Amino acid sequence: MIFSLTGFQWPPFITGLLAMVVVLIFGLVAVRNVSTAVPSGAQNVLESAVETFQDLVGQMAPKELAPNLTLLSLTLFLLLVVANVLGLLPLPGVGTRWIHSPTAFLSMPAGLAIAIFLLIQWSGIKYKGLGGFLVGWFWKPIPVFGVVVNALEQLVMPVSLAFRLFGNILAGELVLRMTTNVPHAPAGWLVVILVGTLWLVFSLVISLIQALIFTILTVAYMSIQASTDH
Amino acid sequence: MSSTSLTLGNMIAGVLQWVILLALMRLYVYKPLLAAMQKRRDNIAKQITEADSLREQAEKLRQEQETLLKQAHDDAKLLIAQARREGEEEARKIVDQAQREASYRQRAALEEIQHERDEALKMIRAEVADLVLMATGKLLERNIDEKDQERYLDQILEDAGQLQ
Numbered sequence: 001m002i003f004s005l006t007g008f009q010w011p012p013f014i015t016g017l018l019a020m021v022v023v024l025i026f027g028l029v030a031v032r033n034v035s036t037a038v039p040s041g042a043q044n045v046l047e048s049a050v051e052t053f054q055d056l057v058g059q060m061a062p063k064e065l066a067p068n069l070t071l072l073s074l075t076l077f078l079l080l081v082v083a084n085v086l087g088l089l090p091l092p093g094v095g096t097r098w099i100h101s102p103t104a105f106l107s108m109p110a111g112l113a114i115a116i117f118l119l120i121q122w123s124g125i126k127y128k129g130l131g132g133f134l135v136g137w138f139w140k141p142i143p144v145f146g147v148v149v150n151a152l153e154q155l156v157m158p159v160s161l162a163f164r165l166f167g168n169i170l171a172g173e174l175v176l177r178m179t180t181n182v183p184h185a186p187a188g189w190l191v192v193i194l195v196g197t198l199w200l201v202f203s204l205v206i207s208l209i210q211a212l213i214f215t216i217l218t219v220a221y222m223s224i225q226a227s228t229d230h
Numbered sequence: 231m232s233s234t235s236l237t238l239g240n241m242i243a244g245v246l247q248w249v250i251l252l253a254l255m256r257l258y259v260y261k262p263l264l265a266a267m268q269k270r271r272d273n274i275a276k277q278i279t280e281a282d283s284l285r286e287q288a289e290k291l292r293q294e295q296e297t298l299l300k301q302a303h304d305d306a307k308l309l310i311a312q313a314r315r316e317g318e319e320e321a322r323k324i325v326d327q328a329q330r331e332a333s334y335r336q337r338a339a340l341e342e343i344q345h346e347r348d349e350a351l352k353m354i355r356a357e358v359a360d361l362v363l364m365a366t367g368k369l370l371e372r373n374i375d376e377k378d379q380e381r382y383l384d385q386i387l388e389d390a391g392q393l394q
Contacts, residue, residue, distance in 0.1 A: 008239040016244060020251045027259030034262050036269045046263060071260050075252040102244065105233050111241030112248060170233055 009105060016102035019083040026078075049074060056216065060223035062127060069219060076112070077215040080165070083108070084207035087173045088200060095177055101169050101207075109165040109214075113158035116218050120157075124225035136225075157221060161214060168210045172203035355390060362386050 030042035039047050053074040054066075061069050080103065087094065087101030094100075102108045125133045137154075138147045179196035182188045366382065 002234075003236045003238075005238045007235065007237040009235065009237055012240055013243050016247045020247050023251060024254055024259075027255050031259050031262045031266075034266045036266050036273060039266075043263070043266075046259070047267060050260075050263065050267070071256060072252060075255050076248060079248055079251055100233075105240065106235065107237050107240030108244030108247075110236055111244035114241065115245040115248070166233075 009107065011098050011100060012102040012105040012108055015086050015099060016083065016108060019079055019086060019102060022082045023075075023078045049078070053077070057219055057223075060219055062223070062226050065123065065127070065222070065226050069222060073215045073219045076218065077211050080211035080214055081208060084165075084169050084172075084211055085204065087169065088176065088203050088207065090200075095173070095180075100173060103165055103210075104170040104173050106162065106166045109162040110158075112214075113162035116161065116221070117154070117158040120154075120221050120225045123222050127226040157217075161217060165210050165214050168206055172199075172206055175199055176203060355387070358390055359383060359387060 026042060027046065030046040035043060050070070053070045057066050057070045057073060083103045084101050086099070087104055091099075121133075124136065128136060137150050138144060140146050141149065176196065176199055179199055180192055182191050363379070363383065366386075
């Protein structure tokens with residue numbers, strides 16, 4: 001793992017933009033001729049997504065935080081789903097040097113996780129007050145030394161978020177590539193078709209699940225920090 | 231640089247992509263979508279309220295009509311009873327009048343009969359008196375003075391009255 005302040009990787013940046021654009025186009029299509037009667041097509045899909053997230057966030061987050069957190073987490077989820085699936089599409093160019101999932105590069109998940117870490121601290125300060133926030137950090141569960149436990153807990157959270165997503169998506173892509181690299185082995189085409197197809201389906205499911213886990217954990221962490229009775 | 235490289239530029243870019251997407255989605259997608267959803271919710275709530283009030287009105291109308299119908303029924307019963315009573319009264323009146331008329335006619339007839347009879351008796355009495363005078367005059371063959379005639383006549387009439 002190399003950390004670079006100045007280096008820049010263009011492929012994940014471009015595919016990240018691509019994911020953005022896809023989500024935005026889907027959103028615009030969904031609200032084109034927006035209907036207040038019975039919704040259909042893309043509008044219906046987006047509405048059920050919004051309602052699902054409203055329920056999800058509503059169960060965990062404080063009331064005043066819920067509307068913003070709903071949109072924030074829904075957008076994160078949509079972006080991650082598209083980003084995760086991007087590297088799996090059976091299209092020309094996918095899997096070459098330029099087109100991979102942006103989440104198959106550590107930088108994007110790590111950046112998101114750090115941003116979420118900061119958001120969580122911010123919501124802690126906002127909803128508990130600075131005093132309550134500091135008490136939560138330094139005085140719970142035991143005075144002064146509680147900070148060790150809390151620091152560990154709080155720092156592990158973004159790290160685990162980032163690596164869970166990155167690892168799953170990278171592994172999905174790598175193994176998919178491997179299954180396409182065996183045609184010269186005996187009955188290699190059979191392996192490609194059987195194992196490759198199975199792995200593709202599995203990876204698609206993993207892509208969805210990882211996007212959802214990343215999002216739900218974000219909502220959960222923020223809700224826990226923002227709830228004053230904790 | 232590989233997948234596991236951590237570059238600050240890409241980290242910031244990833245976050246910016248999320249934030250910019252959120253801003254754009256908020257402005258162009260979530261806002262109209264949430265507004266539409268809210269409007270639908272309001273419409274449905276309004277329709278439910280309207281349906282409730284309509285049902286209430288219908289129920290009220292039904293009760294009113296039921297009351298009216300019942301009242302009309304009662305009125306009809308009352309009218310029929312009244313008509314029957316009036317009819318009976320009318321019939322009784324007619325019968326009474328007929329009876330009255332009949333008895334009046336009967337009485338009139340009886341009176342007339344009585345009257346005729348009296349007339350006839352009077353005539354007969356007068357005739358008898360003349361005959362008696364004639365017969366008596368002839369028998370006595372003398373003139374009876376007027377005083378005597380009157381006395382005799384009275385005597386005879388009295389006798390005739392006793393004969394009756």
